[in-house]
Amino acid sequence: MTYAQDFLQNNPDIEVLEAFVIDVNGVPRGKWIPRERALDVLTKGMAIPRSVYALDVWGRDVNAAGLAEGTGDPDGICFPVPETLSRVTWLNRPTAQVMLSMKNTDGSGYFANPRQVLADVLDRYAKLKLTPVVATELEFYLIDHVRSALDPVRPPNTREGRWHTGQTQVLSISELHDFENVFHDISLACRAQQVAADTTLRENGPGQYEINLNHVPDALRAADYAVLLKRIVKGVARKHGYDATFMAKPYGEQAGSGMHVHFSVIDEHGNNIYVGEDGPAETLMHSVGGLLANMGESMAVFAPHANSYRRLRPSEHAPTYASWGFDNRSAAVRVITTPKAATRIEHRVAGADTNPYLVLAMILNAALAGMKEKLNPGGAITGDDHAISHEPLPTNWDYALQQFAKSTFAYATLGPRYRTLYTACKQQELSEFSFRVTDVEYDAYIRTV
Secondary structure (H helix, E strand, C coil): HHHHHHHHCCCCCCCCEEEEEEECCCCEEEEEEEHHHHHHHHHEEEEEHHHHHHECCCCCCCCHHHCCCCCCCCEEEEEHHHHHEEEEEEEEEEEEEEEEECCCCCCCECCCCCHHHHHHHHHHHHHHCEEEEECCCCCCEEEEECCCCCCCCCCCCCCCCCCCCCCCCCCCHHHHHCCCHHHHCCCHHHHCCCCCEEEEEEECCCCCCEEEECCCCHHHHHHHHHHHHHHHHHHHHCCEEEEEECCCCCCCCCCCCCCEEEEEEEEECCEECCCCCCECCCCHHHHHHHHHHCHHHHHHHHHHCCCHHHHCCCCCCCCCCCCEHHHHHHHHCCCCCCCCHEEEEEEEECCCCCCHHHCCCHHHHHHHCCCCCCCCCCCCCCCCCCCCCCECCCCCCHHHHHHHHHHHHHHHHHHHHHHHHHHHHHHHHHHHHHHHHCCHHHHHHHCCC
């Protein structure tokens, strides 16, 4: 009996299968399949237009990406990622889900699939008999589902009056109690979908929380967990009458939401190669050197949207320089050496609004490049003391895209076709923003200048 037959037999009430791929922006896109056809999809795959991987954030074709216009918009066959077949616990109708991954006719992975981009990077580690051990931490806001032009975002349960911006209540247990049912259902959904969730905590902003995922020796699964957790949080929040947002900066004057990436590297014997005799090993320091050297050219992936750059402000634990430090949350790269066996790197640049597959691909390939080239990261920072020698990170979307579009590192990591595809998608989004006049512009200029 196949895994698919076994699942359907053990879940006889399932009425529909939600089958989806993950696009360039990390957005799930797919179809609902009736139970009668589910086994066929789970064993033989499903056709989806190849252009689904190159949609802008509004879900529109990006002709400059080269997958839709001029090609006839052909289909590709997508096959299940078996370990993602599970129940969707937050919908009323009994529903299952499965993530799909597109393949070429020869069985190789399709270049535009972000999951394949990360798989190609991991192959480079495998050839050296190395394995990254990865975990992500995702921050998000619970928000009121009722919004208006004058009040586009606010914390839950605050419609009776204006909320107090000064009440951050970081690490508050009582505020976890306030949403006990929400987090209980998130936990149940994670178990049902085998998402390795760990700690939940109250973060700095009003209605902001963080869920940490466990370290796993499979970066593809770590990225899967991040994608599925975002689905779970949004779905469960909606079930309880709230919304959840992973926008990098939903409130202009409140804390942003990041996706911090923790990782180490083990050899074929399971030894952490980042552990040295008296502190971090040279391999760790070289990895840090690679991360810093390639950080600026990677910012279009770490901060992929217009809103992403609002998060990148000094003194908000959101890095603005390519710097590193020992257990220092002000640095872009935090080196953690306690306990010794768990010596690792925390990469603190990416926002929660990113595509986890692409973020991990850029981070892990930069670390590998640093090890191969034996790059020196320079001195560690203390506090917020960024020396003049530290490279300022791009805090402008247009400039970050320009850097990315000509980046030899992005070319080497993602491949030339995917670098072109990603650039085209982001440039189309950037162009859309150039046509929109904001309320602050009207407020400042319409009668004054």
